[in-house]
Amino acid sequence: MTTNLTTGVLICGAGAAGLTLAIELARRGVPFRLIEKMNEPFNGSRGKGIQPRTQEIFEDLGIIDRVVAAGGIYPPQREYREDGSYAESAVVEDVQPTPAEPYHLPLLVPQFLTEGVMRERLAELGVQVEYGCELVGFDQDEDGVTARIAAGAGAETVHARYLVGADGGRSFVRSTLGIGFPGKTLGVRAIVADVILTGIERNAWHRFNEGSMERQLSLCPLAGTELFQIQAPIPLEGDVDMSAAGLTAMVAERTGRNDVQIKSVSWASAYNMNARLADRYRDGRVFLVGDAAHIHPPTGGQGLNTSVQDAYNLGWKLAAVTTGAPDALLDSYEEERRPVAAAMLGLATKLLDALKRGENRRGREVHQLDIGYPESSLALEAPERSDGLLAGDRAPDAPVRGAAGQPIRLFELFAGPHWTLLGYGVAPASVSPRPGLRVHVFGQSGDVIDEGGHFVDAYAPSPGDWVLVRPDGYIGAIVASGETAALKKYLNEVGVNSRA
Incomplete structure (x- = not known):
């Protein structure tokens, strides 16, 4: 039996990357299908470390408490000597949470439990993984991708605007495109x-x-x-x-x-x-995420986390383009994520060399909190800044208080598929509301109060500054009060238009 169906995005592979992308599209109302050639979910623990930056993402996706409940923290490592005695030490540095970085320790959660929580979240959004569905071929043109799927019920042809290969290190999507995988x-x-x-x-x-x-x-x-x-x-x-x-x-x-x-x-x-990295992450209307784009040794617990963050970066951009943003926005996916993967491969290889010497202690470098996109085409500063928080950096958290007196965190204001604009000592009416953008103002007549000074500590704003936070929690733009025209132009270019 052959059927012809149409969807917005076809995701091939239902591991952590595919599930993250699916959640991102589902909560934005983008039509998609998530197929997996295996007949049932993966049941192994391969990726067991959840780094602090990924925990922040899981908070935004609405699953952090369930992930924490499913697993735990890393136990001390007990290194045995030849005589049977041993020494204990922490696997990771013992650091305390701060207002700007509320998640401070990696979690230990077997991959099958993490992905189980993600499937539950996807089900809440009304979508199920289609198991036993294998992508066996595809072609693309300027209008979309025509994919051929083999399933137990028979063959089918799917027409999608975009195809995403989240199908692992032996990616069928990558090999079909002929994308090199050097390393x-x-x-x-x-x-x-x-x-x-x-x-x-x-x-x-x-x-x-x-x-x-x-x-x-x-x-x-x-x-x-x-x-x-x-x-x-x-x-x-x-x-x-x-x-x-x-x-x-x-x-x-x-x-x-x-x-x-x-x-x-x-x-x-x-x-x-x-240690391998795909030559490119995009080929027309087809994208690679996760292990399809990069593979590496497991040292440092970077793989699943990098895969989740690939999909988190691509998801909001695909959604924006399907609702009217220019297609060029999708070029920023490879521009931003491929250098991150290249650096991660170097880190994981360095940690493997250390493990060969018997060293297994990990520091801040594995937490992924310092990853950013300062060189991205989506990073706008007007005027240009030389220090402090920069466009492209991760947007810090901060405990603040609403004008009605209730405590709230910036991460709670950011949570969801929208952009967030923070004004400091600005005239609220100088930037008008628009669909997909939430505006919060600190200062006289503002709706949030920096009662403990944590916002100023983390963001170091000058009076009149606007800070635009992307849907994936990075700073898109920092502009002064006299540069709101540049801010409005930026919003239009990323699909946050003033028209309803």
């Missing part, structure tokens, strides 16, 4: 497995033979489950027994302990570590 194989092969075991406590991330790529092994309790995740480098060639018996033997051989018994294996994978 290197890093000479490390490893296993990762989710198991139920006995004989070891759940209050630590147990690490053995740090610094030895032949005997290294770690057992990490997976918060929110009864499982442990086993990670271990293995020889570059040859089969590895990943049955319960095989893994029990590996643990015994590498730890010298016979009390650790693997009872069952729910998921296991052997893989070669690579």
